[in-house]
Amino acid sequence: VVSSGVEVTMPAVPPLPRHVAIIMDGNGRWAAERGLPRAEGHRRGAEAVRRVVRAARELGLPALTLYAFSAQNWGRPRGEVAHLMRLLAAFVADERAELLARGIRLVTIGDLGSLPRFVRAPLAALEVASAGNRAMTLCLALSYGAREALTAAARALATEAAAGRLRPGDVTEQALAARLGTGALPPLDLLIRTSGEQRLSNFLLWEAAYAELCFTPVLWPDFDRATFEAALASYAGRERRFGLLADPRVAGARG
Numbered sequence: 001v002v003s004s005g006v007e008v009t010m011p012a013v014p015p016l017p018r019h020v021a022i023i024m025d026g027n028g029r030w031a032a033e034r035g036l037p038r039a040e041g042h043r044r045g046a047e048a049v050r051r052v053v054r055a056a057r058e059l060g061l062p063a064l065t066l067y068a069f070s071a072q073n074w075g076r077p078r079g080e081v082a083h084l085m086r087l088l089a090a091f092v093a094d095e096r097a098e099l100l101a102r103g104i105r106l107v108t109i110g111d112l113g114s115l116p117r118f119v120r121a122p123l124a125a126l127e128v129a130s131a132g133n134r135a136m137t138l139c140l141a142l143s144y145g146a147r148e149a150l151t152a153a154a155r156a157l158a159t160e161a162a163a164g165r166l167r168p169g170d171v172t173e174q175a176l177a178a179r180l181g182t183g184a185l186p187p188l189d190l191l192i193r194t195s196g197e198q199r200l201s202n203f204l205l206w207e208a209a210y211a212e213l214c215f216t217p218v219l220w221p222d223f224d225r226a227t228f229e230a231a232l233a234s235y236a237g238r239e240r241r242f243g244l245l246a247d248p249r250v251a252g253a254r255g
């Protein structure tokens with residue numbers, strides 16, 4: 001059901017993943033290939049972010065998580081970090097109206113407190129303003145690291161146990177997952193990484209347990225709707241077993 005007048009175009013092959021996460025990598029190499037400064041790669045990368053959010057909404061994806069800045073990325077040169085923060089603030093300012101008009105809810109994971117105020121304040125305001133939106137959830141991973149998130153969740157459980165509010169037996173998978181920040185999102189079905197690298201780089205380690213992985217050589221600034229739909233088509237053709245046996249209907253169909 002579309003409430004905001006956006007035309008929904010289904011991809012050629014269902015099923016559609018409920019939650020897609022993307023490691024947006026390759027901005028620096030895109031720039032280097034053209035003899036441009038890395039900053040220009042990041043600027044073009046931000047344009048790709050706008051494209052992919054629009055495409056996800058039009059395709060009817062329930063949730064999209066984007067790895068925009070890792071906890072480890074703070075170690076990059078000061079000028080590059082500052083440029084990325086300015087791009088992030090510009091994204092929030094420029095996209096605010098469209099995200100709200102299209103019924104998109106913005107949420108974040110990561111250590112938001114470490115972001116400069118000129119990024120944190122408008123982000124937090126948009127999270128509040130969009131909280132009631134239901135058409136799609138856009139989750140931005142900012143100053144995010146999965147080990148950091150798992151450590152924080154373990155610490156939260158320990159604090160509650162020490163206060164007597166929780167017994168060791170209450171520390172279940174559900175209890176831990178609920179303290180990861182992604183607890184309210186649908187299960188992660190598809191994880192895409194661009195630029196040809198085949199590693200997780202501290203992204204969604206827990207959530208990716210049974211996600212389908214898709215690696216594309218396309219550098220992030222070149223990521224377009226066709227690349228996105230190719231990844232979705234690849235997902236649609238996979239057989240997910242979750243440790244069980246193959247579905248006999250699928251096995252039969254494959255001869």
Ligand code: IPE
Nearest residue numbers: 024025026027028029068069
């Ligand atoms: C991804 O592109 C953007 C961020 C990590 C913020 P990179 O900046 O990592 O680009 P490469 O990997 O150097 O090409």
Ligand code: IPE
Nearest residue numbers: 023024025067068069070201
């Ligand atoms: C992962 O990319 C982080 C983001 C895309 C935000 P990196 O470029 O930082 O990861 P490594 O250094 O290749 O592992």
Ligand code: MG
Nearest residue numbers: 025026027028
């Ligand atoms: Mg990189």
